[in-house]
Amino acid sequence: MSCPVDPVRDLNNYLQGHSRGNLTTLLSWETTQQGPPHQVMHYATAKFQGQGIGYGNGLSKGMAKAMATAEALQYLRQMYPN
Numbered sequence: 001m002s003c004p005v006d007p008v009r010d011l012n013n014y015l016q017g018h019s020r021g022n023l024t025t026l027l028s029w030e031t032t033q034q035g036p037p038h039q040v041m042h043y044a045t046a047k048f049q050g051q052g053i054g055y056g057n058g059l060s061k062g063m064a065k066a067m068a069t070a071e072a073l074q075y076l077r078q079m080y081p082n
Contacts (some may be wrong), residue, residue, distance in 0.1 A: 007069040011046075014073060019082050023048075027072075031061060046072035 015023040030045040030052075044064035046054035053075040056067025 006042070007066050010029060011069050011076075013075045014076065017082075018080060020080065029065070029068075031064065033061075044068040046074065048076065 004032040011027075012024060015027060026049050028047045028050070030047060032043045033040050035042070041057055041059065042061045042064040043057045044055070044061070045074070046065075046068045054068040054070070054072030056069070056071065058064040058067060059067045060079045
């Protein structure tokens with residue numbers, strides 16, 4: 001049986017275990033929402049050292065954050081390989 005994918009956990013593990021030391025303090029989140037109460041769209045931005053590196057949107061805050069996290073992790077793996 002396979003484990004469900006958890007991009008937020010994967011990102012945190014990557015930042016905590018990086019060869020340059022724990023980079024989690026350099027990560028922050030910005031979340032917003034727009035639309036009528038019955039059809040709210042959530043937006044999330046993952047920021048590393050204040051720079052947006054991952055963006056996501058979805059019908060739930062978790063969905064938006066998961067999308068942003070996947071982009072952020074891809075960016076960080078390219079910029080800061082272990």
